[in-house]
Amino acid sequence: DADVTQTPRNRITKTGKRIMLECSQTKGHDRMYWYRQDPGLGLRLIYYSFDVKDINKGEISDGYSVSRQAQAKFSLSLESAIPNQTALYFCATSEDDSYYGYTFGSGTRLTVV
């Protein structure tokens, strides 16, 4: 099994619908992150969490919310999806030290029509 698992892998949804993207990890890391990737814009941070009770907004949090249900689970919700939220979404985890990079999930490709 992958260290960081994202579900679903692909999703098409309609404008205005609520959708949840899920992320679970077996790394035992406290820190978890949600990014979106758009062509030409690289990766942009949506939300991040340093532990279950510590959740922070990233640079593009508007229109998104998150829930850290447990150390291993970090979900991203789009309360009312809009077409410009069509993107590739990645979850990542890291150790509590700047020497280490992130471990990424395989991504969720979301299309809002």
Place this chain on the structure above:
Amino acid sequence: GDSVTQMEGPVTLSEEAFLTINCTYTATGYPSLFWYVQYPGEGLQLLLKATKADDKGSNKGFEATYRKETTSFHLEKGSVQVSDSAVYFCALKNRNRDDKIIFGKGTRLHILP
């Protein structure tokens, strides 16, 4: 704030050519530096890293040297293969509580047989 700038792509090379992808950064203090690679349809994978000045990170024939005097971390490979075709991201992580990874926008590399 901290930032990463990398050369725009796409970069197209013939197999066995020499590769350089330029990356410069702006950061306070002494960040750790990373190169990530994203193969088609996959998440980002850590390719190599360096945690202090003059360190050289290496993996799979790729190398990058942490140059504090020029604030650079250029990625090089002496002889590329078709299988190296991917998107490459330069990134930094600074050493404070809020040590999120900051990514460059990515450089797409095409290797022609």
